[in-house]
Amino acid sequence: SAENQKAYNASNSALLAVDPKTGQILSMVGSKYYFDKTIDGAYNVVTAKRQPGSSFKPFVYAAGFQKGYTPETILFDVRTEFSTSCVSDPKTCYNPDDFDVLFKGPVSIRAALAESRNVPAVKMLYLVGLDDALSMAKNLGITGLGDKSRYGLSLVLGGGEVSLLDMTTAYGVFANSGVKNNTVGILSVKDKEGGIVEQFESSESNVLDKNIALIVNDILSDPVARTPTFGSSLTLPGVAFKTGTTNDNKDAWIMGYTPNIVVGVWSGNNDNKPM
Numbered sequence: 001s002a003e004n005q006k007a008y009n010a011s012n013s014a015l016l017a018v019d020p021k022t023g024q025i026l027s028m029v030g031s032k033y034y035f036d037k038t039i040d041g042a043y044n045v046v047t048a049k050r051q052p053g054s055s056f057k058p059f060v061y062a063a064g065f066q067k068g069y070t071p072e073t074i075l076f077d078v079r080t081e082f083s084t085s086c087v088s089d090p091k092t093c094y095n096p097d098d099f100d101v102l103f104k105g106p107v108s109i110r111a112a113l114a115e116s117r118n119v120p121a122v123k124m125l126y127l128v129g130l131d132d133a134l135s136m137a138k139n140l141g142i143t144g145l146g147d148k149s150r151y152g153l154s155l156v157l158g159g160g161e162v163s164l165l166d167m168t169t170a171y172g173v174f175a176n177s178g179v180k181n182n183t184v185g186i187l188s189v190k191d192k193e194g195g196i197v198e199q200f201e202s203s204e205s206n207v208l209d210k211n212i213a214l215i216v217n218d219i220l221s222d223p224v225a226r227t228p229t230f231g232s233s234l235t236l237p238g239v240a241f242k243t244g245t246t247n248d249n250k251d252a253w254i255m256g257y258t259p260n261i262v263v264g265v266w267s268g269n270n271d272n273k274p275m
Contacts, residue, residue: 004267010252010275011038013267014045016164020172020262023181023203031270040270046164049144050266053158054116055167055244055253056137058174058216060156061113061121063128063136065212071110071219075120078103082122082153094153096122099229114225116243118157125156139207141169141180158244158251167255168264174216174240175257178208216240249274 004010017027030044064073079095086093096118098104103119104111112120125133130148133155137145145151145160152159169183182203189198219225220240230243236256244253252267252275268275 008275009269009273010267011269012041012045013265014048014164015263015265016046016168017261017263018168018172018183019260020175020181020257021260023169023172023183024187024200025183025185026261028185043270045266045270049161049163050251050268051158051160051246052162052167052253053244053246053251054118054121055242055255056158056160056162057113057116057121057156058220058242059137059140059142059170060125060128060133061109061219062140062174062208062212062216063132064109064124065215066136066209067128067132069109069124069127071108071215073109074106075109075112075123077105077107077112077117077119080119080123082126096154096157110219110222110225111228113219114222115229116226121156122153125153130155136208137170139180140173141182142166158246164253164264164266167253168262171242171255171257171264172262173208174213174220175259175262176204176213177259178206178210178213179204180207 012032014031015027015029016025018025028046030046031041032039033041035041077098082094083092098118099116104117107117107120130151134145134148142162143166145162165183173180184200187200188196191197217240220242221238238258240257242255245251250268250272253265255264257263
């Protein structure tokens with residue numbers, strides 16, 4: 001909106017709504033306005049590759065739950081240097097801050113994910129390992145991340161580029177209790193005589209243990225657990241949420257879902273100018 005552009009320097013937005021039980025697209029908005037050349041409006045941001053920020057964290061925590069960690073497992077939110085070569089090569093140092101530049105000490109995984117704290121998330125990825133984290137993301141529907149040599153521990157904070165299409169597909173697995181449906185936008189194709197050339201067929205497959213999906217859903221729909229970060233701004237009863245913002249403020253995401261619908265929204269600028 002004009003208000004967002006004035007207040008936040010965000011000229012564009014995209015939205016995808018999907019039925020997680022079928023994978024069928026209910027609504028796709030590729031940009032603010034198709035014919036607006038000043039924002040490259042004819043470009044479909046739903047299929048663009050952008051950095052997801054913290055909206056990637058649930059995939060890593062899901063991999064952690066798969067390894068036996070629980071929402072009550074304690075991770076330490078303290079300043080941590082993750083690079084073993086930092087002393088000899090300062091360019092390799094990696095000690096991320098939390099969004100509030102505070103460190104809360106021992107926190108449960110439930111609190112760490114709900115409050116979207118960065119340091120515990122990086123520690124979760126360290127414990128899970130890049131291989132299993134990337135495998136989890138791929139199984140859920142995130143394509144194109146490629147070889148693990150391209151990434152480090154910043155992957156959990158959104159260091160890889162993904163599409164809103166894939167993110168909505170992946171969150172659909174949580175919404176559908178571990179069952180994935182490929183996202184589809186065309187239900188049937190008919191020839192000029194009315195004969196069916198292509199017809200929608202279910203593609204559902206079990207890609208995540210149901211209990212792990214339920215754990216993630218329980219945390220992301222817990223308004224009390226996310227209050228320290230979000231206050232009362234995300235309190236729709238029975239709706240799970242996760243936000244994501246890149247460090248340079250080029251991308252802002254919110255993923256919201258129930259068992260019947262998954263909605264992913266991206267906001268920013270097509271030319272990568274920061275908000």
